[in-house]
Amino acid sequence: MRLSQSLIPTLKETPAEAQIASHRLMLRAGMIRQMASGIYAWLPAGQRVLSRIAQIVREEQDAAGAQEVLMPTIQSADLWRESGRYEAYGKEMLRITDRHERELLYGPTNEEMITAIVRDSVKSYRDLPQLPYHIQWKFRDEVRPRFGVLRGREFLMKDAYSFDLDYAGALAAYKKMMLAYMRTFQRIGITAIPMRADTGAIGGDLSHEFHILAPTGESGVFYDSAFETGDAAQATDIEAFYERMTSIYAATDEKHDEAVWAQIPPERRREGRGIEVGQIFYFGTKYSKAMEFAVIGPDGQKIYPEMGSYGIGVSRLVGAIIEASHDEAGIIWPDAIAPWRAAILNLRPGDAATDALCEQLYAALGAQALYDDRAERAGHKFAEADLMGHPWQLIVGPRGAANGMVELKRRATGERLELPVDAALARVCG
RNA sequence: CGGGGCGUGGCGCAGCCUGGUAGCGCGCUUGUUUUGGGUACAAGAGGCCCCCGGUUCGAAUCCGGGCGCCCCGACCA
Numbered sequence: 001m002r003l004s005q006s007l008i009p010t011l012k013e014t015p016a017e018a019q020i021a022s023h024r025l026m027l028r029a030g031m032i033r034q035m036a037s038g039i040y041a042w043l044p045a046g047q048r049v050l051s052r053i054a055q056i057v058r059e060e061q062d063a064a065g066a067q068e069v070l071m072p073t074i075q076s077a078d079l080w081r082e083s084g085r086y087e088a089y090g091k092e093m094l095r096i097t098d099r100h101e102r103e104l105l106y107g108p109t110n111e112e113m114i115t116a117i118v119r120d121s122v123k124s125y126r127d128l129p130q131l132p133y134h135i136q137w138k139f140r141d142e143v144r145p146r147f148g149v150l151r152g153r154e155f156l157m158k159d160a161y162s163f164d165l166d167y168a169g170a171l172a173a174y175k176k177m178m179l180a181y182m183r184t185f186q187r188i189g190i191t192a193i194p195m196r197a198d199t200g201a202i203g204g205d206l207s208h209e210f211h212i213l214a215p216t217g218e219s220g221v222f223y224d225s226a227f228e229t230g231d232a233a234q235a236t237d238i239e240a241f242y243e244r245m246t247s248i249y250a251a252t253d254e255k256h257d258e259a260v261w262a263q264i265p266p267e268r269r270r271e272g273r274g275i276e277v278g279q280i281f282y283f284g285t286k287y288s289k290a291m292e293f294a295v296i297g298p299d300g301q302k303i304y305p306e307m308g309s310y311g312i313g314v315s316r317l318v319g320a321i322i323e324a325s326h327d328e329a330g331i332i333w334p335d336a337i338a339p340w341r342a343a344i345l346n347l348r349p350g351d352a353a354t355d356a357l358c359e360q361l362y363a364a365l366g367a368q369a370l371y372d373d374r375a376e377r378a379g380h381k382f383a384e385a386d387l388m389g390h391p392w393q394l395i396v397g398p399r400g401a402a403n404g405m406v407e408l409k410r411r412a413t414g415e416r417l418e419l420p421v422d423a424a425l426a427r428v429c430g
Numbered sequence: 431c432g433g434g435g436c437g438u439g440g441c442g443c444a445g446c447c448u449g450g451u452a453g454c455g456c457g458c459u460u461g462u463u464u465u466g467g468g469u470a471c472a473a474g475a476g477g478c479c480c481c482c483g484g485u486u487c488g489a490a491u492c493c494g495g496g497c498g499c500c501c502c503g504a505c506c507a
Contacts, residue, residue: 012456012468013442017500037499091431092506109507143431143505150507157507209507218506276507313507347466379467386467397466407466 001044001340002362003372008045009033010384020216022322023148025331029388031318031339038145038153045388046318048339050156054135054314056187056336057158064180066131066160071113073137077103079112083290094141106139111287111309114161118305119293122163125303128295129169133160135314149319150275156315163288163305165297170306174206174282175242177310181210181278182232182245184312189334190321193227195250197279206282209252210312211274214323220253221274224264275320278312331389332412340370342428343390347378347397354401357421361394361406364425369394386411392428 008030017034018024026032031046042050058068074096080086086093086105094106107113118130135158145153162173178194185192190212197209211221226248235241249264251257252274261269285304288294294302313320325332335341342365346358362371370390372381378397385393395407400418408424409416419427 009440011441015441016436016443019501034499138507140506144501144503146500155507159507279507311507316507345466377467377469378465379469382467384468395466399466 001367001370003370004374006370007043008388009043010387018148020147020150020323021326022150022216022319025322025326025387025389026148026319029331032149038142038151040149040152040154045339049318049333049337050315052337052339053188053317054156054158057184057312057314058135060180060184060187061133061158061160063183064131064176066133066180069114069117069132069134071107071110071117071134071136073107073139074104075107075110075113077105079116080105082116083112083287085112092140092142094139107136108138108140109309109311110134110136110159111161111307112291115287115291115293115307118161118163119288119291123295125165125295125297128163128165128305129173130163131160131173133158133310147319149315150323152315155313158312158314160310162308162310164307165295165303165305167284167306170282170284170308171206174280174308175238177280177308178208178245179232179235179238179241181280181310181312182230182235182241185210185212185277186232187336188317188321189336190324191228192277193221193223193250193274194245195221195223195252195274196246196255197252208246208280209276210278210280211252212277212317212320212324213272214275214320215273216323217273217275219274219276220256221250221272222253222256222261223250223270223272224248225268225270228270275316275323276313277317277320278310280308280310282306282308326389329383330387333389333391335391338389338391340390341365341368342370342392342394343385343388344369344371344394345378345381345385345396346371346373347381347395349373349375351398351401354396354398357401357404357406358396360421361396361425365428394424394428 010030011028014024015027018027026046029045030043032040032042035041077086093108096104096106098104114132122128122130135156137154138157139154142151142153145151160177162170164170164173192210192212194208194210197207227250249260284306287307288304294304297303321334322331325334344358344361346354348354358371362369389411391411393409393411395409400406404421405418406421406424407416407418408427
């Protein structure tokens with residue numbers, strides 16, 4: 001992308017409504033614009049990050065054996081009457097009436113819908129297990145939206161639903177998702193810690209929340225430093241992995257147990273704040289029974305499938321990652337999800353050697369690069385590149401260009417190196 | 431949903447108390463300049479002062495009613 005032709009409206013000053021770092025930076029870096037309270041439009045820089053995160057989530061769900069589907073945002077009230085949640089859900093649910101006075105709603109979650117879909121086509125025990133997921137926009141009419149995309153009303157979410165014949169099967173699905181989640185967060189490049197959680201409105205008796213550590217997190221978290229050394233990508237034995245994840249101490253302040261905490265060696269105790277970016281639940285036959293979803297077992301008897309659901313807040317992750325990874329100058333994107341791997345800063349557009357070298361870099365990097373070809377001051381370009389958080393900056397000025405040299409800056413460390421073009425490209429691509 | 435605050439050019443704000451027909455910084459346009467960390471000078475463009483009603487000779491300003499947005503709390507992926 002050439003910056004001169006892009007729709008990336010950066011702001012020098014912070015809009016008054018933005019209070020926390022991620023909200024401020026997302027607005028200033030031109031990633032989002034608010035369209036109504038808690039509702040945002042995603043501009044190219046934001047959209048690219050959102051897509052990258054979604055793609056990693058998708059790949060890890062697929063790897064775990066889940067199947068991608070896409071359910072609608074609008075649902076029928078009748079569906080929710082089957083489970084009894086239409087009345088129970090309260091004002092958080094956005095209710096809509098169509099031209100025929102039919103009652104609809106903008107889905108806050110999809111347990112009912114996926115149960116109906118699977119129920120209507122799965123009749124035999126031979127058809128289970130099933131593990132569908134989708135990545136879709138949801139709406140919860142929060143009383144008080146805030147913190148930008150961290151607490152929006154409309155949000156992009158991955159949610160998966162497991163259907164198994166028995167508890168053992170459901171537990172296996174739960175463990176698979178736990179591993180998939182840890183792999184997902186590791187690939188994104190952030191530390192997320194699973195913590196035993198309440199099951200809340202969805203119901204059930206086994207649940208974990210996944211929290212990203214960030215100083216501005218909404219809840220206090222206590223955990224054993226053993227989490228810092230885990231490597232989900234290397235885990236081969238899922239049972240051992242699950243055992244390890246659930247035996248190391250980690251709790252939000254609500255569930256914190258001082259007695260257990262006291263038994264952890266002091267040098268391993270970590271306290272901080274966390275932002276919840278995912279939650280997994282096992283809830284048994286709550287929905288299958290309420291919605292009369294049963295398959296016929298080998299003995300001809302009805303079996304109500306054991307269910308679980310597994311969510312990741314994709315749009316929330318964007319904000320959460322920024323909370324965990326920024327400095328005074330701006331965002332610091334992890335490499336895996338940066339909107340562009342590198343920015344090319346042309347410090348002297350119009351200078352033949354400088355232009356030629358920039359074009360050479362841009363041709364080599366293609367869609368991975370954001371080329372700042374504007375007739376702006378160098379300082380302006382530096383400041384905006386730092387703000388937007390590109391992992392690498394390829395800085396090209398007439399001085400170096402005359403000798404085929406570029407300056408490579410690593411955003412995370414501030415390290416700057418003068419390198420020949422090929423060496424610089426190798427670093428960026430490697 | 432309780433408590434508080436704010437709505438004035440794209441963004442940040444002043445003006446409102448003490449009514450007299452709108453201003454500053456940034457951004458934008460043009461020119462000159464500058465050229466490695468948000469440059470300088472000059473000249474411009476751009477505003478139903480959130481909306482409706484009232485008071486008044488006259489309302490951004492006072493009064494009433496809406497709407498929108500933000501903050502604290504309760505709630506929450």
